[in-house]
Amino acid sequence: MKARERARTIKGRPSRFMDSKSNILVVDDNPDKLNLIKAALDLAGYNVTTATDGEEALAAIESYQPDLVVTDVMMPRMNGYELAQRIRANPVTKFIPVIMQTAAGRRSEDLRRANEVGALGYITDPTDLDLLLARTRTLLEFKAYLDVCEEAAFTDHLTGLANRRRFERQLEREVARMERYGHPFSLLMIDIDRFKDLNDSFGHDAGDDAIRRLSKVLREGTRGIDLAARIGGEEFAVLLVETSKEGGSEVAERLRAAIKALEIPTVGHITASFGVAECPTDAQTAADVLKAADVAMYEAKRNGRDRVVVMQQPPRSNSLAAGDVQGDGNLGLASRG
């Protein structure tokens, strides 16, 4: 394939996608300009992918999230303005910075439009590579800081698990996915048993240590596509995607046993109570799934703790009484505590 043709195809994922180098997408229908900019960014040490118009660029952005987009203005099919607009309009890509470059600008008019569509850089001489690199560096620094902030905002500080905010967002998405594709999912609610006593006996630091170790069990005992979260002090939730209640109760039982088997210095052993609910069988909205799993978890507490209780029936209209839940004995999940 000739260089010119190669430049016309999206290069797919950058080869070193997973390293810490920033990923930049360069979009231009002019192969010379494209290659010039790509070479400069390559040389500066960035991972660079290319596209030759806005539509190709959007497809590339969808398949991996670049840290920065450098785009030409005048291109066939979809121009740079529309591309920037589409990037900004999508909540998932909204904060990917865009630099526009054009050799054929009617300066003030085009600059105004670039600003209107949210471009953070506007370069009128694409051969001024020092200017491009300076802009690139600054915007990538801001992007990296945003990424760190976003990560911190969605992570539980003590355990590194997802926090309640991320969990709720993911739960909403999972409900939407269920509505669209009909795939069920299960939700586990988990609460450490008699944790107040543990704190009182061994101190808060020992309690924190127990929380961290339990979190590790949840992280390691679930698949990468599932989401384990700390949603309160000693309360956790696990979202098991595309998992029926039967599958969910098996996972819960496995996690319960693994938590009980933990040997925690100073403290010894802990146990936890589990509630399991399935969407859509037990509930159809995020709030109701959460409530159903919570009701089941409280039933586990009532039945003696250190056990799994599975929501058995769809709750009757707007009442989620504990009476709707049957104890683990019905599912052969008798406590081994």
Ligand code: GH3
């Ligand atoms: P139950 O079996 O009914 O769940 O009893 P419990 O004692 O676990 O429940 P309760 O809700 O009465 O007490 C929860 C305790 O968890 C109280 C609080 O001090 C402790 N806790 C909450 N967050 C943290 C934390 O981050 N670290 C530590 N060490 N303790 C915490």
Ligand code: MG
């Ligand atoms: Mg508790």
Ligand code: MG
């Ligand atoms: Mg609690």
